[in-house]
Amino acid sequence: MATVTSNEAPGSPRRARRWLTGFRERETWVAYAFILPWAFGFLALTLGPMIASFYFSLTDYGVQQIAGFESTSYIGAENYSNLLDDPRISLALKNTFTFTVMMVPGTMIVALALAMILLRVGRSGDFFRTIFYLPQITPPVAAAILLLLLFNGQVGAINRGLDLIGIQGPFWLTDPSWIKPSLVILSVWSVGGTMVIYLAALRGVPQQLYEAAAMDGASPFRRFRNITLPMISPALFFTFIVLTIAGLQAFTEAYVAFFGAGQTGAEAPDAALFYAVYLFRQAFEFFEMGYASAMAWLLFAIIMVVTIVNVVVSRRFVFYQGAQK
Amino acid sequence: MSSRWKRSGLTLTMAALCVVAAASVASAQPWESASVAGPSQAGKTLTIYGMGGRDDVAQGRLDIATKVIENTGAKVSNPVGGFNDQAFLARLAARDVPDLVYMSRSLIGTYAARNALVPLANCLKSEKIDRKQYRAAALAEVSYKGQLYALPEFTNQITIIVNNDAARQAGVNPADISTTNWAKLRQANKKLLRIENGRLTRIGFDPKIPEFFPLWVKWFGADLISKDGLTAKLNTRQSIAALEYTHSLIRDHGGWDRFKAFRDTFDFFGSGNPFVKNQLSATPFESFLYNVLADNSPNIEITPKFFTNRKGGPITLLNGSGWAIARGAANPDLACKFMKSMTAVNSWKAVAKSRFDLRKRQGRAFTGLYTANTKADVEIYEDIYQKIGKKQFDDAVDLLVAAPRYAFALPSSPASAQFRQAYIDGVNRVLAGQQNPRQALNQAQQEAQKAINDAK
Numbered sequence: 001m002a003t004v005t006s007n008e009a010p011g012s013p014r015r016a017r018r019w020l021t022g023f024r025e026r027e028t029w030v031a032y033a034f035i036l037p038w039a040f041g042f043l044a045l046t047l048g049p050m051i052a053s054f055y056f057s058l059t060d061y062g063v064q065q066i067a068g069f070e071s072t073s074y075i076g077a078e079n080y081s082n083l084l085d086d087p088r089i090s091l092a093l094k095n096t097f098t099f100t101v102m103m104v105p106g107t108m109i110v111a112l113a114l115a116m117i118l119l120r121v122g123r124s125g126d127f128f129r130t131i132f133y134l135p136q137i138t139p140p141v142a143a144a145i146l147l148l149l150l151f152n153g154q155v156g157a158i159n160r161g162l163d164l165i166g167i168q169g170p171f172w173l174t175d176p177s178w179i180k181p182s183l184v185i186l187s188v189w190s191v192g193g194t195m196v197i198y199l200a201a202l203r204g205v206p207q208q209l210y211e212a213a214a215m216d217g218a219s220p221f222r223r224f225r226n227i228t229l230p231m232i233s234p235a236l237f238f239t240f241i242v243l244t245i246a247g248l249q250a251f252t253e254a255y256v257a258f259f260g261a262g263q264t265g266a267e268a269p270d271a272a273l274f275y276a277v278y279l280f281r282q283a284f285e286f287f288e289m290g291y292a293s294a295m296a297w298l299l300f301a302i303i304m305v306v307t308i309v310n311v312v313v314s315r316r317f318v319f320y321q322g323a324q325k
Numbered sequence: 326m327s328s329r330w331k332r333s334g335l336t337l338t339m340a341a342l343c344v345v346a347a348a349s350v351a352s353a354q355p356w357e358s359a360s361v362a363g364p365s366q367a368g369k370t371l372t373i374y375g376m377g378g379r380d381d382v383a384q385g386r387l388d389i390a391t392k393v394i395e396n397t398g399a400k401v402s403n404p405v406g407g408f409n410d411q412a413f414l415a416r417l418a419a420r421d422v423p424d425l426v427y428m429s430r431s432l433i434g435t436y437a438a439r440n441a442l443v444p445l446a447n448c449l450k451s452e453k454i455d456r457k458q459y460r461a462a463a464l465a466e467v468s469y470k471g472q473l474y475a476l477p478e479f480t481n482q483i484t485i486i487v488n489n490d491a492a493r494q495a496g497v498n499p500a501d502i503s504t505t506n507w508a509k510l511r512q513a514n515k516k517l518l519r520i521e522n523g524r525l526t527r528i529g530f531d532p533k534i535p536e537f538f539p540l541w542v543k544w545f546g547a548d549l550i551s552k553d554g555l556t557a558k559l560n561t562r563q564s565i566a567a568l569e570y571t572h573s574l575i576r577d578h579g580g581w582d583r584f585k586a587f588r589d590t591f592d593f594f595g596s597g598n599p600f601v602k603n604q605l606s607a608t609p610f611e612s613f614l615y616n617v618l619a620d621n622s623p624n625i626e627i628t629p630k631f632f633t634n635r636k637g638g639p640i641t642l643l644n645g646s647g648w649a650i651a652r653g654a655a656n657p658d659l660a661c662k663f664m665k666s667m668t669a670v671n672s673w674k675a676v677a678k679s680r681f682d683l684r685k686r687q688g689r690a691f692t693g694l695y696t697a698n699t700k701a702d703v704e705i706y707e708d709i710y711q712k713i714g715k716k717q718f719d720d721a722v723d724l725l726v727a728a729p730r731y732a733f734a735l736p737s738s739p740a741s742a743q744f745r746q747a748y749i750d751g752v753n754r755v756l757a758g759q760q761n762p763r764q765a766l767n768q769a770q771q772e773a774q775k776a777i778n779d780a781k
Binding site: 062063064066067068069070148152153154155171173174175176269270271281284285286287 | 410411414417418420422435436439440441524525581582583585586587589590652653740742743746750753754757758759776
């Protein structure tokens, strides 16, 4: 990927002048016209609610305030200090991190393996690519119901399959140690999107690199380690970031399977209490909107820190073709 | 015109404007001071929210109540859709406040404590609604700080259903399956359950915890929360003992994992229900199941029984839904009329008669209606219900008609949802083997009381 370098210091007056001069051109206006719908959406539907939620996180916002029966009172950082006193916050964070740590590498490894297989199967590749992608378009709610059916400890298909090879499967949905692994397996099942990205990246690796390495006697594993992985590292990095964020925001499957409308509310195992699930419950079941807003900002901060660390660390491992070091 | 006349004219004009303004303000006052809706409601529309699934009984009463409103000249907007907290909050935020809300009675306290509902004292007065006609336990569910916030509608009471086939196979007399003597019940449980090749194939006695945990605590005569809904009592000696005992019934099956995995496979509402398939020997269950069983498995052999306390007296836990008026409602007077009609004896009787006739034509059993209106239940039983001719269901109806006399309900609390979740989480921690009953209920007590204190 080519990069453009400039000697101008960011924010210099010369650069600002150039930016303003651009508006004499019709193309600039057209370009901004194309950007406008997104900009409006971002400001109105993302940034606006974010600012509002930050404000609410400093208040006692609840049902009375929503309905306009009482004015909203500023309570400073009380909601944030309450986060530290709430033992369920640490439980929910622990569950969420554990899930993410298992789900991200699991998804990446399976997706890469499938992509590499698809690269080698020739004409039938298109058919299998569609098959592997199908779970991705399954609605998460349906996937959660599937989880309950497949992973039932007594009659579920997973344990029946394990029975056939002489393994007694665990009680996936009731044993606290197995609830998160079952949700991870469900996530890995929907690996199609990541697989397609890897497939595109793998197709972009120049064949002559493999041919040269083969002539030098490099083993398939060495070629994979020294050619494939560096060449697709931008794709790996992108999916790593995206999956990490998705893992930290995991909600639908856990909520529907263990907390949602289909349940009596009596299931609610601690092991499935993900951070986003607890946030939702605080907001829409317990009506603690201010507290839930503070929770949302804590999650945002965590995701930001994790992403920044990933980006910094990635500089050592991610190889961009054409990039200057 | 002299200046005096001018002054007088101006004064009169000002006075007239004041009268008009005062009238406008008066008409915009909250409903508490509004008068009874007369036949001059033309142009108004009563908006209703939260009425989801509508069977013949619901639709019949909706038709009656809608007619009452239309007779005043007003219209009714009542789109199909169940109550959802998120949607309701969104409507409050948009100031699109529905006049009348249909919701679970367990939510009333939470919304009432947050001022989102209107107390019904004036509604009862203006529409001359006799609150004594409603069941005391149901009224307790919808009262907060001495004020009534909703009119209770349907009622589900809990009784025990014994599967006679399972009992026979296990050599247990259905009459001996009783919650009065816990030691005997545990013995029966061990005989009734069946494990084959390491797999659980029949549950003995399912205590249905955490859902019915309050019922097991009531066995001692104790409660999980004070009558005013402000003091949690989750870690009392009685609560701990109830949890230890009910957990032991589940442990007898090989543990919660095995028990729940098996129970999750049950289809309670189909013809292949766990009683027919002999997968379940006995359990407390809500009253609506008899109706389902009478439809799907009319020849099933079951024995309906009271859940009894330690002295042998019947007890039952009530739950259900109710009608409430949202604060800020534009037409609270119409809302009051509507909910009065929905819960009135005559409305219940009319739909009960329709259902009885319909079922008769279809050759299906009519197992009665169980409402929060004592008078309606009695009149339906005496005037409309006829013996089905199947002893198990006739006995069930007799039991259900008598059951509400022994009923209790969890009183409303400003943090009903958190309170319920606290004890459910506590029981689940015990079932999952993460804590012992004392630890779990101590934690639950702290969580529940904190939530109540924060909300009150």
